[in-house]
Amino acid sequence: MAAKRIADEPAYVLHRYDWSESSLILEVFTRHHGRVALVAKGAKRPSSNFRPILLPLQPLHVAFGGDAEIRTLKGAEWMGGHVMPTGDALLSGYYLNELLLRLLARDDPHPALFDAYARAVQVLASEHGEALQPALRAFELLLLREIGLLPVLDAQTMTLGPLDAAAAYCLVPEGGLRAAHQDDRASLSGAQWRALQQALDDEAPFSATLRACAEVVAGLRPQLRTLLHYHCGVSTLRTRQMMMDLQNL
Structure with missing residues (x-):
């Protein structure tokens, strides 16, 4: 044949x-x-x-x-369309690539994720630096959902109980979304988690999730980092270590 x-x-x-x-x-x-x-x-x-x-x-x-x-x-x-990202945006692009290499199996199509990646790269190549961190967080959420590693964000994972809009919840590797404990490093309110789920379910999920992430970057970033490191099987991704090393020069 x-x-x-x-x-x-x-x-x-x-x-x-x-x-x-x-x-x-x-x-x-x-x-x-x-x-x-x-x-x-x-x-x-x-x-x-x-x-x-x-x-x-x-x-x-x-x-x-x-x-x-x-x-x-x-x-x-x-195909053209944008220039090569530079500086922090370039390293952020390499970070997205490392996530895909570590978490995607070969020959497993994900057209919606491909479209989100293309949108994220467009943001990295633009001069809108304020959108860099929200774009990374939006892509991380969409990647985790696409490969089945993100629980629904509008209910507690273990009990399926509803989220109290004013209460604090955190996303943890083995427990999903649960009520925050006093020693948790970061958390978001129930209302914020529900807004993220609504954005993920939008007809234009990358744009909607980017906007939602812009409101909660500080609290969301460490939780997603812990979850991604857990599923990648590493304590620190190579590109993140490179970023830290450059910042220490």
Whole structure:
């Protein structure tokens, strides 16, 4: 049977590493086929058409084929639309890529998550720095929900009891959403958690969740960080450690 060929597929490069003196292995996030591994033959040669295109955080359309675990890149076209993020935004983009590499299985499509990622990258590439942290938190929430690791945020997880709008609740790895304890580092009110759930259920979830996160970034960030580290199986993500190291220079 002929190997399947995919053409004109929206994609982003998540990571790239050397495969030979002239070729690269790419981890690519595609809209209709999920995360796939591709070999880009000859991509390191100065004359390669792939060389200036296969960059992270840039919207591409790719063509690839083969039936092995690592398929062959046949073509790539830069779709334009924004410039490469810089500074903190660039590191934040690498952070999003690391989350996808750690939490998504290969060949598992998530078109809605792909669209949220594309919107997040657009925010990172813009000059609206005030939107950076809300965009990261919105993407984290959407990622966790998409892969089944986020409980509903308008009820207590263990009891399914309703949230008191004025009471404090926190999101913990093994207990979901529960009433906050005195020694919890961070929490949000029941009204704030319900607003986040309503935003996630919106017809335009990334934009709605970004707006909701902007109101609660300080309290939400440490809770999501703990949850993500737990599911990634690490104490600190590599990109976060890089950010901390740069801040200490």
